Amino acid sequence: MPTIVSIASGKGGVGRSVVASNLGLLLARHGKRVVLVDLDIGGANLHILFGQLQPPKTLSDFISRKVESLNDVAQEVEWGSGLRLIPGTGQTLATANLPYAKKQRLIRHLKYLDADIVILDCPPGTSYQSLDFFLQGDAQVVVANPDPTSVIELYRFLKLAALRKVITQVLSRGQGNVKSSLLEEEFSSINDVLAAIGDDGQGTLEAATQTLQEFNPLFVLNRVTPNSKLTIAYLQQMVGKFIGGDLVMLGEVPVDESVEQSMRIFQPVVDLAPNCPASKELDLIIHRLLLFIAHQKRSPSQSRKLSQRRHSGRLECIQESCQPL
Numbered sequence: 001m002p003t004i005v006s007i008a009s010g011k012g013g014v015g016r017s018v019v020a021s022n023l024g025l026l027l028a029r030h031g032k033r034v035v036l037v038d039l040d041i042g043g044a045n046l047h048i049l050f051g052q053l054q055p056p057k058t059l060s061d062f063i064s065r066k067v068e069s070l071n072d073v074a075q076e077v078e079w080g081s082g083l084r085l086i087p088g089t090g091q092t093l094a095t096a097n098l099p100y101a102k103k104q105r106l107i108r109h110l111k112y113l114d115a116d117i118v119i120l121d122c123p124p125g126t127s128y129q130s131l132d133f134f135l136q137g138d139a140q141v142v143v144a145n146p147d148p149t150s151v152i153e154l155y156r157f158l159k160l161a162a163l164r165k166v167i168t169q170v171l172s173r174g175q176g177n178v179k180s181s182l183l184e185e186e187f188s189s190i191n192d193v194l195a196a197i198g199d200d201g202q203g204t205l206e207a208a209t210q211t212l213q214e215f216n217p218l219f220v221l222n223r224v225t226p227n228s229k230l231t232i233a234y235l236q237q238m239v240g241k242f243i244g245g246d247l248v249m250l251g252e253v254p255v256d257e258s259v260e261q262s263m264r265i266f267q268p269v270v271d272l273a274p275n276c277p278a279s280k281e282l283d284l285i286i287h288r289l290l291l292f293i294a295h296q297k298r299s300p301s302q303s304r305k306l307s308q309r310r311h312s313g314r315l316e317c318i319q320e321s322c323q324p325l
Contacts, residue, residue, distance in 0.1 A: 002035075002115045003293050006137025008122040008130065008161075009144060010153030012043060015222040016143045018259065019282070020121040021049045022270045026286045027117055028083035035074050035115040037086045039133050040123040041098075044088020050077050051266035052087065060089035062109070063102060070109040079271050084115070098129060107136055117293075126157055131164040139292055140217045141250060144235070146228040155238045162215050162243050163193065169211040170197065170204060190243055212243060218250040218292065220285065225255055251285035253278050 007023075009016040017040070024036040038046040038059070047055045057073045060066075067073060074084040098106070110118060122133045134140060144154040187193050190212060199205045221232060232249070239247045256278035262269035270279045 001111055002113055002118045003138050004110065004118045004120060004136055005139045005141060006120040006122055006134045007141045007143060008134040008157065009124045009142060010157035011150060012124040014143055014145045014150050017045050017049060017121050019143050019220055019222060020119055021046055022268050022282050023286060024083055024119050025080045025268050026270055026283060028080040030286065032116040033082050035084045035086060035113045035118045036121065037110065037118060038088030038121050040088050040121055046085060046121055047087040049266065050079065050085060055087040058087045058089045071114050079268055103129065103132065110136065126160045131161050134161055135165055138296060139289060141220060142217050143220045143222055145223050146221060146225060151235050155235060158217060158239055159242055162212060165215055166193065166208050166211050169207055215243060216248060219247050220250050221252045223255045224252040250288055251281055253281045
């Protein structure tokens, strides 16, 4: 079963797909069998970033059962051996509002793709569809820009993702009466959420608390400028207040003209300009991500308790035995 890396954002236009496409290519060049899945229904663009303007098959073929296996939609990408892409789909009434059964079928098949790592380019925003795809990740990565609107929308996304995760956990225990309370109220802190759940004597509160503690997203700040540090601190403060944990910085990709140029010619920036500042940071992000995944594989019971320290806002594994896969 592959490791799933989900990549999401609170709003569109922050460069999430650019980050996803380049990380996928770099992982393939590290010897991984990678499948990129474009789940951004209505705004699918991963195939365009790779120069595949008219892919022969898309996610629509799987959703409509023209093909039975998701592996049949995965197509080789020119830029890297070991990298395949499942292109997204144009928005239709059927795909924009996936029924529960179809969404669950898609999620099941994602877990059985023929790959070492599956990268999900999740749709932006806070629909149940977006949140549920994001929460499938063994490593959950969020992308934002330093501008205030992006930061606020990312905080909103993380808040609702945490709630969705807790609700799913509570409902799995048969506590349907808690569902309406969590959905209808506006919470300002983790304590408010836990108070709404209450202690039923059956371990529901303890399970919800553990679920929140295990929600530990990794953060990529894209298009960074010298004035971005205050934005990072503000976001970490908000997330810490609500979830009770720390948002882990995976990397900070600087503003770089090479990225814009790569998009214009449909070539990943790590291939076009491997030594530019953005490409160097993306390569560092891959190393940190592989360390994180390796720790999960070796110690699943404590995967969210990864010993870490901050150095210039970046994640460093401080266990010598934590080596890439």
